[in-house]
Amino acid sequence: MQYQRQRKTVLEHIMTSKNIRESELLKRQDYLVVQANDLAKAFGNLTTFQHKILDWCFSYVQQNDKPEQLYYTNAGDIIKHLGLTDGGFNYRRIVKAFKALNEKTAIYMVTEKSDGKTGLLMTSLFDHIEVVEDGSIEFSFHRLVSPYVFQLKERYYSFKLSELSQARSKYTLALMKLWNANSHNNRKDTVVIDASLEEWENWFLGADEDGKPKQWPAGRFFSKCLKTAIDELKELYPDVVVNHTVKRAGRKTAGYIVTIGRTKMLEGITLN
Template identity: 25%
Template structure:
C-alpha cells in the first residue's frame, strides 16, 4: 500500500507549475522591500495600484539610509517591473494612486518601552509631485511621512525583507498581504490565525466576505497565486468549533519553482545581508539568554541547529527554573537543552494545557451566554405570536373567552381568593391556559408545538455546553 504522505507529496508536486528558466541576476535586478513587522501587520487597505506604487517606493529606500528623501517613480519603470503595457495609461494609474496614498492612514500596533501596546495612526505619504506638462519621461515623486521612520529605516530587529519580484505578478491585494504575513514565518514553517484576526489583518470590512465560503475562496486564490508567482507556497488547515471554522493554520513551504537565483558575493555583502534573517534571529535569541551565554555561542547554535530546536531548548530551561528547580550552571543547561532534538517539555505541555483549558472555559462561557440569549429571544417571540393568535381567535369566536374562563376557574389550581388577572400571572395557570387553548384550537396547538420544539432543542444545546439550571 502506498503511504498517504507519499500521495500528498506527489499531489503537491503535480500541482506545481513547470519550472521557469531564470535569467542571470545582475546587481540592478535586486530590489528589496524592507519593513518592520508592525508595518506588515498594520491596518490599511490599498487597491492594486496603490499596492504597486507603495511597494516600488519601498525598494527605493537603501539599507544604509538614515532619513527619507523624495522618491521618483517613472511610469516606464513600473511598466517594465510589473510587465504591463501602455505607459500613458500606467502613468494615469500611478498618478491617481499617489494622490490616494496622500489621504491614506495606517493603524499600527506598536510596543512601548514599558511593554504596553498602543494603536498608532499616521499618514503614509507626506507629499506628491508630478510634472506640469505630460510628455516623455512621465513620473511621480513621493515622500514618506516622517512618522514611518521607525518602521522603514535603520531596521535592526523584527523586520521583513523580500525581493519585490515575488509580488510583481500578483493582481490581488489580498494575495500580496497574505504573502507578506506568511513570509514573516517562512523559517518557522507555520502560522495560525483566528478567522476574525486574519480578516482584520487583511483589512476586510465587516460587511465583506461575511460567508466563510466566500472568504475561503479568497484564500484559495491566494494559494494559487503564491504557488505560481512567489518563492513560498502554502497549504492550510481549518479549526472547526460547533460546525464553524474559527481558525486557520497555514503550512508554509519554500517554492522550488520560484527560488530567486543567489546573488553574487559583492551584492550579498552590501544589500542581501538583510535577506538573511540570521542577524535578526541572533539579536532576538541572544537578548533572552545574554546573562548566561556569549553571542558567539548563540551564533554557533544558529549555524548548527534548527531555530525551532533552539527556541524549545531555551523555553524548557526557563520553564524548568520557573518551576522552582535549582540550576548551578544555567549556561551549561541551555547548551545541553538546545542541542537536544525532539525535546519533551513537560512544563510547556502543562502550561499549554492550562491555557487550553482556560480558553475552553472562556469559549464555553461565551457559547452558553449566546444560547441563553437565544432561548430568551425564542420565549419573547413566542409571547408576541401567542398574544396575536389569541386575539385573532377571540375575534373570530366571541364565546371562546367565556368558555376558556369557565374551564380555568373550574380547575383545582385556580385560587378563588384572587382575581382572574392575578391568577393568570401564575405559571401554573398560564400552563393551564395553554393546555386548554391547545385542545380548543388546532392552530394554537401547532404554534405551541413549534415553539416547544425550538425551546427543547436550544435547552439541550445549552445543557450539552455544561450549563447547570
C-alpha cells in the same frame, strides 16, 4: 537652506529622469522590498495595483536612510517594470494609484505621555507625494512612521521586487509577505501561520472608509481570499508545499492554520 538644497536636487532629478538606462531599471527589479512587520496589516484595503505601486516605493528604502529622506522615481520606470503599455492611460492609472496610497494608508499608533496617559496618534504612511507633469515623482514617508519602515534588523520581511510583481492577486501578495515575515527572512524554513479569522481578514481585507475592519462570511473569505492566495503561491513557487487546516469553535470557523515549506521539511508535520 537645507530645504532649498533638497528642492534643487528634485529639479536636477527631473531634468535627468528621462535619461534612465534600461539596465538601471533591471537592477531596480532585484532590489529588496522592505517593510516593518508592524505595517504588514495596515494595507489590506489596497487593490493589487496599489499594492504593487507601494511595493515599488518600499524598494527605495535603504538601511541608513534618515526619517526625512526624499525618494525620486518616475512613471515611465513603473510602467516598464509592470510590463504596461507606455501611454497616457497607464500614466493616469499610476497617478490615481499614488492618490489612493495617499488617502488609504492611515496609520494609528498608541502613545504614552509623560504623565502616564495613553493617547491615539493618527498619522499617515506618507509625508507627501508629488507628481510632476513630465512623470517625475517625489515622495517621503512620515517621520513618525519612518522608524517602522526602516526597521531592518530583528523584525522585517523582504521580497525581491521582481517576485512581487508576478503576483496577480492582492491576497497572494499578503500571503507572500506573511510567509516571509514569519520565516524571519529565511524562506528555507517551514513556516506555520496560526491566526484567527478576524486576523486573516485584517491582513487580507483591511478596513472600510470609516476604519471598521471588513468582515466576510468564513466560506466566502476562504474561497475568494485564502484559497486564491494559496493556489497562486503554489503556482509561483512549484517547489513549495502549502497546507491549511480550519480552526473551529463548535460549528463555526474560528481561524486558519497555514503551513508553508519545502517538501522534505514538511514530512512528519501533522496539523490537528
